Every structure is written in C-alpha cells, then in structure tokens.
C-alpha cells in the first residue's frame with residue numbers, strides 16, 4: 316500500500332468552496348479521495364464539485380454553516396451515507412479578522428463584542444462541532460485523520476486582529492485536546508498554520524490595496540505570498556498514513572513568518 320495514498324478515502328473539506336479549501340478538495344479528489352465539500356457558499360461549492368466531477372473525480376456538496384450544530388451533524392451523516400464512512404477531514408472554514416479595508420482597523424478596545432462573538436462561533440465553536448461529529452464517525456470507520464486550519468496568528472499576534480488571534484490560538488488548543496483524547500483510538504488530529512496566502516480572504520482583508528499586500532509580503536522572510544496549493548499539499552500529507560506518528564502538532568507553513 317502506498318502510505319501517501321488517499322485513494323477511496325472519504326474526506327470532508329470545510330470551506331471547500333474557496334481559497335485553500337477549494338484547492339485541497341480538488342487535489343484530494345485528483346488523488347482518488349471521495350470528497351464532501353462543505354461551505355456556506357452554495358454556488359461556489361457546487362462549482363468546485365462540478366469541476367472535480369468533470370475531471371473524473373468523486374465529490375458531493377453539502378451546504379453547511381459550521382457554527383450550527385444541526386448542519387454539522389447532517390454534513391457528517393451525508394459524507395458517511397454517500398461514501399460508506401469517514402476517513403479524513405480538513406476543518407478549514409473560517410472567518411477573517413473583523414478589521415479590514417472595508418470595516419476599518421480596530422485595536423482591541425475598538426472591536427465590537429459581536430465581532431468577537433462571531434469569530435469565536437465560526438472559528439472555534441465551528442471547529443469543535445466538526446470534531447464532535449467527525450470523531451465518532453471515524454471511530455466507526457476504524458480510525459482517521461483530521462487537520463484543523465489555525466494560522467500563523469495562532470502563535471503570534473498582528474495589529475488590530477484580537478478577535479481572529481484569540482480564535483486561532485483556540486483552534487490549536489482544540490487540536491491538542493482532541494489529539495490527546497483519541498491518540499490511542501486510531502485518530503490523529505493536527506493543526507496547520509498558514510502564513511499569508513493569496514486567497515479571497517486575504518484580498519478582503521487588504522481590499523486589494525497594493526501597499527497593504529506589500530506589507531503582508533514583507534512579513535514573510537521568503538518575500539512572497541503563499542499560494543493555496545502550498546497549504547493544501549501539507550494538509551493532505553497530514554491526512555495520509557505517511558504522517559502516522561504526527562498528532563497534536565502545530566504545523567507552520569508560513570515562509571518563515573513565525574521564525575522571526
């Protein structure tokens with residue numbers, strides 16, 4: 316057996332309609348996985364599934380708000396029903412910081428409490444709910460692997476992003492807790508910590524402003540933005556048996572951003 320194989324594995328990708336998640340869904344399907352794409356965004360999610368099928372891959376779309384328990388329960392049920400079980404999950408959906416070119420830039424005391432609540436609901440509770448329903452389905456399938464998307468901001472702060480920084484630190488905590496609780500039961504749980512990646516989320520944060528993009532680029536010693544595929548490849552590796560000793564890890568994929 317090829318240890319790096321995803322062939323015929325049933326895998327959920329949340330946030331699979333855009334950016335990093337869409338790239339991961341496409342690449343997983345190209346490697347033979349049966350992919351359940353979950354997202355709030357119906358049209359874009361269905362387009363990702365259509366592209367996978369056009370290339371001969373297997374995928375389905377399930378409209379999901381990861382912050383709503385019933386949605387997540389149904390997502391996992393649909394993945395199991397369509398593909399006979401659940402072997403892997405990339406819990407990647409997330410909300411960007413409230414501060415943005417559109418909303419203005421807010422130091423901690425200027426952030427509306429509702430913005431922090433929403434960030435915690437999607438980025439933290441959403442991740443918890445995915446773990447809560449995926450893990451029992453994986454136990455029933457004989458084990459599995461999970462990757463949660465944190466961020467370089469799960470380790471270090473940047474200005475004006477307290478909502479996001481708190482949430483992404485918490486994703487690392489959830490990852491360690493889940494890894495600890497299920498390490499002896501054939502379930503591995505790791506976090507991936509992207510640097511600044513060229514996706515719609517990054518463009519929303521900067522409003523496309525060249526100076527803002529430039530300052531993001533300079534935060535990465537590698538002196539360029541990351542591409543979605545560079546995150547997707549590492550996430551998929553963590554889902555394979557090649558990563559069999561890895562659990563509870565925080566894997567930085569950030570061009571050196573958190574090394575300096």
Ligand SMILES: NC(=O)c1ccc[n+]([C@@H]2O[C@H](COP(=O)([O-])OP(=O)(O)OC[C@H]3O[C@@H](n4cnc5c(N)ncnc54)[C@H](O)[C@@H]3O)[C@@H](O)[C@H]2O)c1
Pocket residue numbers: 329330331332333334335336353354355356379380381382407408409410411437441464465466467508509510511512513514515516517
């Ligand atoms: N782009 C970056 O620079 C960067 C850096 C570090 C971490 N991340 C993280 O990577 C992940 C993917 O981000 P991206 O850059 O690909 O962004 P993106 O905006 O391109 O994709 C995020 C997707 O998540 C979906 N989503 C948002 N809220 C949801 C919800 N409640 N339920 C279901 N789906 C929901 C959106 O509809 C969207 O399709 C996020 O968790 C983000 O925080 C991104």
